[in-house]
Amino acid sequence: MIKFRKYISGITVLATGFILAQSTVSTVLFSQSYDNQKSNLNLPSPISSTVEKTVLSAKELVDINVNTMMADPVLKNANWGFVVYDPKTQKVISSYNENTALIPASTTKLLTTETALNLLGENYRWMTQLEYSGSIDENGTLNGNLYIVGSGDPSLGTNKAGAWSYREIITDYINGLSREGIKKVNGDIIIQTALFKGNISKLPENIVWLEKNNYYLPVGTTRDINPENEKLIVKHKNNFSEENKYFYVSPYINQVVYADKYEGDGIVTTKLPDAPAYLANAFRTSLVKNGISVSGKVTPKMIETAVDARKMISIYKSPTLADIIYYTNQHSDNSLAEALLKTVGFQRLGDQTSESGRIVVTNHLKDQGFDMMGLNYMDGSGLSRGNNVTPISQVKFLTSLMGEKYYKTYFSSLPVGGQSGTLKRMFNYTGNGQVFAKTGTLNKVKTLAGYMKTNSGKTLVFSLMVNDYSGSVDMVKKRMEKILEPALDL
Known part of the structure; x- marks a missing residue:
């Protein structure tokens, strides 16, 4: 009976936290130390009872994690946005500040490399x-x-x-x-x-x-x-x-x-x-x-x-353009990305300048139906802090590519969580081999956008961009993993 009361108590805390999460963002599941909040909140463990699993769905756990991060010391004063999207239903599963224009860092390369593939072809x-x-x-x-x-x-x-x-x-x-x-x-x-x-x-x-x-x-x-x-x-x-x-x-x-x-x-x-x-x-x-x-x-x-x-x-x-783009996205190679920008500019406008490349890329994105609200495309690599994009426009763009003939090449160029490229040291446990995404890192900017394969076999699209955070980049990476992990059960 004592153990049963302890479980009921844990469920009550979680249910109360979830209700508060939908009403008062600033006080939801507030914790002075994110790293200790699991024990403070008595969150269910992976071996929780069947009763607990029916109380909170995977979506609810994602929402709770997002709301918890609003009070986290590393992120509470940051400017950040998140969205996880179902490409089949064309609906947002969970989001936060999804329409906020943020610095994308090297996730800008997602736009540059796709434009090159589309306009030049994989075998260029x-x-x-x-x-x-x-x-x-x-x-x-x-x-x-x-x-x-x-x-x-x-x-x-x-x-x-x-x-x-x-x-x-x-x-x-x-x-x-x-x-x-x-x-x-x-x-x-x-x-x-x-x-x-x-x-x-x-x-x-x-x-x-x-x-x-x-x-x-x-x-x-x-x-x-x-x-x-x-x-x-x-x-x-x-x-x-x-x-x-x-x-x-x-x-x-x-x-x-x-x-x-x-x-x-x-x-x-x-x-x-x-x-x-x-x-x-x-x-x-x-x-x-x-x-x-x-x-x-x-x-x-x-x-x-x-x-x-x-x-x-x-x-x-x-090497073929497909090979060059694989290397560019795996290693986040800035010089190759800027060369791709100049190459599309030269091939379409006959001019080798970065400005011509920017014109070609932005015109291509418009033709593709990209949501231009909040977009500021300054360079091909994402080094400029003048770049801006919204999380929702990133996921809708990535979704739109899933029907393209070069999608397999594009998808394969992305680093894999826990296994390759710039994601080799993230998602080493939960999410290993299931997250396929482009990373971005600048001073006080950490971003991640791409696809994930859920435990049920679904493919979801996500974007998570954090600007002006507190603490170290490793601390932010841990928070990003924490936000995304429950989505793997969707």
Whole structure:
């Protein structure tokens, strides 16, 4: 009888808490310590009696967890939103602030990668070609130029997504010269790529300096960027050189990034690694080492007024777009995401700028019926704090993709809870192998959006975005897991 009274007492507390949760948000299931609230509230354990299980459904447990988080010390002063959605019934199962525009961080890549898949196709590849002009004499001397013609391959020489290294590409090119009988080059090696022009560009608006505990300084200049108290320029004496070197320092952490030039007025300029130029110079060096002399030099030529007749020697093809997107979403690779943005811009508008990419992505989203209310799409990667999106628009967008022919490829690119990518260290127990989602992390921003397979076999769509939380990112991740766990029983 005593044990039975204890169970009845536990049920009464839970029922009372649930009623209060629907009436007074600020006082619902208030607990000073979230980590101890289970014992304080006497919540049912997984081995609770049949009576308890009939009192609270999975949906009610989700709602209770959400309402509990409103009073949690980590989240009570945060700006956050949540929604779990049933794609079959097209109805919201549970939500909180689902129409609030929030910073999505790297869940922005969900929009970028889908646009690329839709507009370019899963089998799209970037080509980097080796060509020659002129003629080859009887001694194997090429009286003409070699051309490396690029197309903006973001994976060139990186080994990302199965891309070849520079060494492998160069070996293939040298083999191509051998097939053509070229033993000497009496001319230049010309780099020709008009896709991504220039090495210097402005940083994304409202750029952040801290991501995943790593210091981040992207390519470009700090002109027009003024995050108060977030940047310091310092000189550093190089013991091996008389020159002063400049470093950009965040006051939040001790890491620094080298800058080529400090222009004054809070401006630091950095260089964009020029992949085709690196390939061309490494190619020339390898030719000489292999006994193939080159009389000329490596030189870029964006536009030719008179194009010589050329012959193809070799074509290097990048991994497929499907492979690139898998790598991008699994590793949350910012540089690949920004390259995808520029590529769709170039393919649709003939312009390689990020602005053209933004226009193409936003127009595509409109055509797809995306809920544009609250959307502010600033970059392809989600690094900008100027990005905004609502949780409800994310889940409806993800739902709309389930009928697309490339959905399997898109779905497969997402990290899996407890198993792969950026979700490998979340959902290690409950939800392991059942949560398929894109993560997002910025300073005081943690987000998660994607799909979940419930214990009953359903596929649900969810979005959970937390801005301006208290405590550490690990504390937020634990709260996110706690909110989502009951939904697995839906």
